[in-house]
Amino acid sequence: MRALIQRVIRAAVRVEDMTKGSIGPGMLVLLGVAATDTANDADYLADKLLHLRIFSDDAGKMNRSALDANAAFLVVSQFTLYGDCRKGRRPGFDAAAPPARARDLYEYFTRRIRESGLETQTGVFQAHMQVELVNDGPVTFLVESPSS
Numbered sequence: 443m444r445a446l447i448q449r450v451i452r453a454a455v456r457v458e459d460m461t462k463g464s465i466g467p468g469m470l471v472l473l474g475v476a477a478t479d480t481a482n483d484a485d486y487l488a489d490k491l492l493h494l495r496i497f498s499d500d501a502g503k504m505n506r507s508a509l510d511a512n513a514a515f516l517v518v519s520q521f522t523l524y525g526d527c528r529k530g531r532r533p534g535f536d537a538a539a540p541p542a543r544a545r546d547l548y549e550y551f552t553r554r555i556r557e558s559g560l561e562t563q564t565g566v567f568q569a570h571m572q573v574e575l576v577n578d579g580p581v582t583f584l585v586e587s588p589s590s
Contacts, residue, residue: 443464443473443474443475443476443480443483443484443486443487443499443547443583443586443589444473444474444476444523444524444571444586444587445471445472445473445487445568445584445585445586445589446471446472446474446518446520446523446583447469447470447472447491447494447496447582447583447584448469448470448575448577448580448581448582449496449497449535449575449577449578449579449580449581449582450465450467450469450470450516450542450575450576451462451466451467451576451578452465452467452574452575452576453465453468453480453516453573453576453581454472454516454574454575455516455518455564455566455571455572455573455574456571456574457565457566457569457570457571457572461568462563462564462565462571463516463518463545463563463564463565464516464517464563465514465515465561465563466514467511467514468508468511468514468515468516468560468561469496469513469514469515469516470516470518470557470573470575471491471515471516471517471518471525471554472518472520472573473487473517473518473519473520473548473551473582474519474520474521474522474523474524474536474549475519475521475524475538475539475543475544476524476537476539477536477538477539477540477543477570478588479547479587479589480547480575480589481538481547481549481550482549482587483587483588483590484547484550484554484587484588485499485542485554485557486587486588487551487585487586487587488545488551488554489554490585491508491515491555491558491585492506492507492508492509492526492555492558492589493501493509493561494507494545494583494585495510495553496508496581496583497510497511497513503558504581505578508558508560509558509560513560514560514561514562514563515555515560515561515563515579516564517548517551517552517555517560517562517563517564517574518564518565518571519530519544519545519548519565519567519568520571521535521538521539521544521554522535523535524538525538525576525585528538540577541568542569545567546570547558548567548588549567552564564570578582
């Protein structure tokens with residue numbers, strides 16, 4: 443499982459000109475699910491993101507986790523994180539989970555984040571979405587579960 447995360451001042455996701463999720467300060471999570479991923483990968487990644495210290499403390503150092511900062515989450519499915527661009531000119535997506543499996547793990551991951559009590563918004567699985575964000579820093583990380 444892969445998450446491209448961005449610390450944001452604000453972020454929103456729209457589908458067909460309707461806002462489906464929006465947050466203030468927090469973390470935008472573009473989440474990709476691999477064909478080999480399990481609930482253990484989602485558990486690992488959710489725990490990692492909740493505790494990853496990417497938010498600034500009073501001294502301006504990245505010393506606070508999302509839990510410490512009471513940060514919001516916007517989780518957006520992103521199968522293209524498993525696009526393989528090494529050969530040819532068109533990405534291959536063989537490593538990405540099939541849609542039904544990906545949806546189950548995406549929803550499971552989102553539930554795990556919500557269980558923390560932090561505000562958690564989502565996009566619409568398999569929809570064509572427009573994601574808007576104001577990256578804070580910029581701070582962007584690629585985080586993967588161990589099996590990735």
